[in-house]
Amino acid sequence: MLVGVDLGGTKIQAVALDGTEVVAKKRLATPAAGGEELPAAIASAIRELGVDIDRVGIGAPGVIDVASGTIVRAPNLNVASTLPLTTAVAAALGISSADVVLDNDVNAGALAEQRLGAASGSRDALCVFVGTGVGGGLVLDGTIRRGPRGLTGEIGHVVVRDGGRRCGCGGLGHLEAYAGRRCLEDEARRLHEGGRQTALVRIAGDGRMKSSVFEKALDEGDEVALALLGEAVEALGAALASAVALVDIELIVLGGGLAGRLGAPFAARVDDALRARLFVPSLQVPVVPAALGDLGGAVGAALLAA
Amino acid sequence: MLVGVDLGGTKIQAVALDGTEVVAKKRLATPAAGGEELPAAIASAIRELGVDIDRVGIGAPGVIDVASGTIVRAPNLNVASTLPLTTAVAAALGISSADVVLDNDVNAGALAEQRLGAASGSRDALCVFVGTGVGGGLVLDGTIRRGPRGLTGEIGHVVVRDGGRRCGCGGLGHLEAYAGRRCLEDEARRLHEGGRQTALVRIAGDGRMKSSVFEKALDEGDEVALALLGEAVEALGAALASAVALVDIELIVLGGGLAGRLGAPFAARVDDALRARLFVPSLQVPVVPAALGDLGGAVGAALLAA
Numbered sequence: 001m002l003v004g005v006d007l008g009g010t011k012i013q014a015v016a017l018d019g020t021e022v023v024a025k026k027r028l029a030t031p032a033a034g035g036e037e038l039p040a041a042i043a044s045a046i047r048e049l050g051v052d053i054d055r056v057g058i059g060a061p062g063v064i065d066v067a068s069g070t071i072v073r074a075p076n077l078n079v080a081s082t083l084p085l086t087t088a089v090a091a092a093l094g095i096s097s098a099d100v101v102l103d104n105d106v107n108a109g110a111l112a113e114q115r116l117g118a119a120s121g122s123r124d125a126l127c128v129f130v131g132t133g134v135g136g137g138l139v140l141d142g143t144i145r146r147g148p149r150g151l152t153g154e155i156g157h158v159v160v161r162d163g164g165r166r167c168g169c170g171g172l173g174h175l176e177a178y179a180g181r182r183c184l185e186d187e188a189r190r191l192h193e194g195g196r197q198t199a200l201v202r203i204a205g206d207g208r209m210k211s212s213v214f215e216k217a218l219d220e221g222d223e224v225a226l227a228l229l230g231e232a233v234e235a236l237g238a239a240l241a242s243a244v245a246l247v248d249i250e251l252i253v254l255g256g257g258l259a260g261r262l263g264a265p266f267a268a269r270v271d272d273a274l275r276a277r278l279f280v281p282s283l284q285v286p287v288v289p290a291a292l293g294d295l296g297g298a299v300g301a302a303l304l305a306a
Numbered sequence: 307m308l309v310g311v312d313l314g315g316t317k318i319q320a321v322a323l324d325g326t327e328v329v330a331k332k333r334l335a336t337p338a339a340g341g342e343e344l345p346a347a348i349a350s351a352i353r354e355l356g357v358d359i360d361r362v363g364i365g366a367p368g369v370i371d372v373a374s375g376t377i378v379r380a381p382n383l384n385v386a387s388t389l390p391l392t393t394a395v396a397a398a399l400g401i402s403s404a405d406v407v408l409d410n411d412v413n414a415g416a417l418a419e420q421r422l423g424a425a426s427g428s429r430d431a432l433c434v435f436v437g438t439g440v441g442g443g444l445v446l447d448g449t450i451r452r453g454p455r456g457l458t459g460e461i462g463h464v465v466v467r468d469g470g471r472r473c474g475c476g477g478l479g480h481l482e483a484y485a486g487r488r489c490l491e492d493e494a495r496r497l498h499e500g501g502r503q504t505a506l507v508r509i510a511g512d513g514r515m516k517s518s519v520f521e522k523a524l525d526e527g528d529e530v531a532l533a534l535l536g537e538a539v540e541a542l543g544a545a546l547a548s549a550v551a552l553v554d555i556e557l558i559v560l561g562g563g564l565a566g567r568l569g570a571p572f573a574a575r576v577d578d579a580l581r582a583r584l585f586v587p588s589l590q591v592p593v594v595p596a597a598l599g600d601l602g603g604a605v606g607a608a609l610l611a612a
Binding site: 123124136138140145146147148149150151152153154155156157158159160161162163167169170171172173174234235238239241242243244245246247248249250277279280281283 | 429430442444446451452453454455456457458459460461462463464465466467468469473475476477478479480540541544545547548549550551552553554555556583585586587589
């Protein structure tokens with residue numbers, strides 16, 4: 001059986017895949033200590049699936065060296081230095097490390113959507129995950145494009161307004177600065193400190209401004225939330241128009257924590273914003289919500305192991 | 307022998323390629339009537355090479371249907387309706403139409419630079435041609451990426467400043483609006499009509515503001531030319547940074563009439579503008595001038611026929 005694992009900052013999701021069907025799934029909390037404790041926790045989640053293991057795929061956030069199966073840097077996982085994950089997981093499971101592969105979690109999620117999800121039937125797909133940050137995976141001719149440095153799909157750092165709002169990476173005017181949850185929170189708190197009232201800060205208090213906070217503030221008709229999400233929609237439209245011009249994509253899948261929470265109406269607004277910016281107005285490039293939800297990353301990791 | 311033809315608005319350039327070497331070349335004027343007269347003119351240029359013909363590749367501007375070997379639309383060639391070019395050229399030469407291929411001229415130019423020019427040795431390359439407009443070709447893993455609608459590489463329509471200057475296509479804030487020669491001319495004439503003195507209008511008079519006019523005005527230190535080309539450099543930096551984030555490219559080749567005329571110093575300025583915008587500051591993504599000059603398109607067309 002193919003096993004896929006989505007290694008996240010708060011949870012480890014494992015699935016067993018029989019052909020295209022998920023036949024077992026198991027979710028565990030990610031060990032808070034992270035780092036060295038991760039391989040054993042991943043192996044536990046896999047063993048609890050209770051299936052015969054043929055090959056294992058793991059998707060992880062951060063900087064991944066696919067060739068060596070190593071996490072190079074992953075602040076969300078408390079991985080301080082390089083972690084040779086495939087070797088360690090294989091050892092914990094008593095299988096060959098040649099049967100374990102590691103890739104970026106957004107690549108895994110994108111492959112899953114292209115093979116079995118919202119983009120099934122398309123040879124090419126751009127999957128954009130709008131959550132704390134904005135990431136993406138690009139499937140071209142049925143294969144994940146990684147690129148020489150494994151950086152393909154970093155649509156969060158596409159420039160939408162040169163010289164504009166500062167991004168977490170330090171750059172100016174990137175998509176993520178307008179559409180990533182963390183940057184939206186920063187902007188909302190800046191506006192609040194400048195004297196603007198907003199339900200975003202009232203609901204979140206001093207805690208993290210989660211996706212659900214944005215949803216509630218929008219439901220209240222909060223002006224700051226409406227304005228910020230309006231800018232996010234326009235920025236997504238611009239970045240996606242650039243992606244279509246550059247690599248000619250037929251379909252865009254929108255997923256991730258924030259986009260998932262805001263659902264189909266949000267995808268429809270981004271679809272409009274993209275359509276208004278296509279350089280060939282008659283082009284059809286639908287923007288559709290991701291279909292696989294929380295399991296997408298793990299399913300994609302299993303597909304990567306195939 | 308492989309034969310390549312670059313079909314332009316003013317000239318038809320044919321070459322014969324033996325392996326990687328150009329062993330014959332011939333240039334003719336493009337018939338002013340265009341359209342139906344093109345196949346015979348192309349066949350003439352090819353016959354005058356005086357070589358045995360194995361296969362023929364043709365690069366043409368406009369909208370091309372690669373599968374059927376047809377020019378769908380090409381205003382610069384007076385092609386009013388669909389022109390089945392490969393069939394007609396094959397008939398004129400007395401060879402099988404299966405031995406003639408047609409592609410976009412920028413795709414041909416990009417392939418030539420990746421195989422034999424400034425990007426030889428790179429598996430991937432983005433070639434950007436800055437001339438009357440701004441076009442591009444994308445070579446991924448050694449192969450021209452076309453995409454489902456053959457639109458890949460339209461970097462001129464990447465958004466660099468959402469809502470900004472109007473592009474020839476009607477869109478706002480596209481790269482071409484800031485860096486294409488025709489848009490630069492429009493902007494210079496607008497500024498002139500608004501009362502700004504500029505050597506650009508003085509030198510060009512009522513004629514076309516050719517690339518050489520921009521070069522001369524820059525040499526004079528003309529403020530409008532300096533400002534417009536400065537904006538062009540920044541816009542190119544932003545669009546290239548977006549391309550690197552999206553598809554992870556190691557090397558960018560800069561060619562085309564305007565960029566070719568302004569030469570290596572212009573490429574060096576674009577290189578600086580890109581470097582200042584890379585989301586991973588340590589990335590190496592050199593911007594280098596195209597190496598094949600006027601023959602690039604024809605050489606690439608021959609390579610496409612291989």
